[in-house]
Amino acid sequence: MHYYNEEDLARFGDIAKYQPALFEKFMAWYQACQDEGALSKREKALIGLAVAVTVQCPYCIEAFTNSSLENGSNMEQMTEAMHLASAIRGGASLIHGIQSHNAHDKVSM
């Protein structure tokens, strides 16, 4: 038994089982966000991949890896996007170090 099953990605629609109206609204939003707009579909796929790595969703990582490839990105570009997202995540942790500095300064002479 493991918690993530590859086949479950194709079963995403089953989430509609108990709240179909909410899932329908979610899917409309989700699809619309990926349509060509002020950003290209390729840019959106790279953002999706970067976010997927950041939130560590294996389904999203697979989906947006394929989406990035199918929108013409290469692994150099995709890896840069993943590094940026990870660096921001790292930076977000590190900036909290200032909280520690502040706490230290407060109690120190």
Added chain:
Amino acid sequence: METGVQITRETVARRGADPSFTDRLDTPDLRSIDIRTLQVNVGKLCNQACKHCHVDASPIRTEIMGRNVIDACLSVLDTHRIPILDITGGAPELIPDFRYFVTEAKKIGTEVIVRHNLTVTFELGQGDLPDFFAANRVALVSSLPYFLQRETDSQRGTGVFEKSVSALRRLNAVGYGTTEDLTLDLVYNPVGAYLPPEQSAMETDFKRELVTRYGIVFNNLFTITNMPIARFDEWLYRSGNRERYMQKLRSAFNPDTVGGLMCRDMVSVDWQGRLFDCDFNQMLGLPLERGRPQTIFKFEKDVLIGRAIATAEHCFGCTAGAGSSCGGAVVN
């Protein structure tokens, strides 16, 4: 050890007719509406052995077209005034009568397209190919799956990218891509089990990257879907991707592509002179509709037009997304 050819035959036997494709059409079947292109596959001999090749072509293949079949093709082009001859292979330049075929076709006023793999120009005795092509005003369609070395070599073999770049520079030097009647089109294939990107966006990238990195120019980029046939099909099975790839093709079925499918206005000829609806059906051994001429020697244009095109599950490869043909995407 199994060869790709054996696997292809087994695959056809296993699949049989696939009603699921025709079920998706608005009409009971798919029919030919004209014959504007005679696409001639002159054989399976090639200097490369690409991983995605639906022909299973390689340097060890011996099936090549003889002069008698070529003469029959020329006679058909002349008699029936078919405007376009599309020569493919393998590497068509490697057959002994390739240059005869091209020059004779040009004499009768046919537009000649050659599917040229670029690297063949570095084979013994082929160094003057750019000059030969230019002198005969041959339109070239050449595969370059990506503008980076790793992706290209991964699909087409180690060292192919570097040779391809050199060959493209030679073609530019004789006027291809820069002169109005010397057309150089490139072909993008996905390097794996996924669909091609949107064609015009990819063309913009290719043009920018090739001119910036290597000083190369070309006319159009065609994005072509990999077909689940022969060597690519074998790879799909081996890598565990086949089921999902076929599901992806089926899910991406686009009814708007059906009107522009290449099989509707062409006939494909194999190295022995047998006729097929397209090069893919040729490789799968799917014959033309019964009761129609089956060889180039018995070609009758009026009897071939209107035939029901043989379809199977690989046809989803031509109808997925923006569609796929020898001229790239079918719809915008």
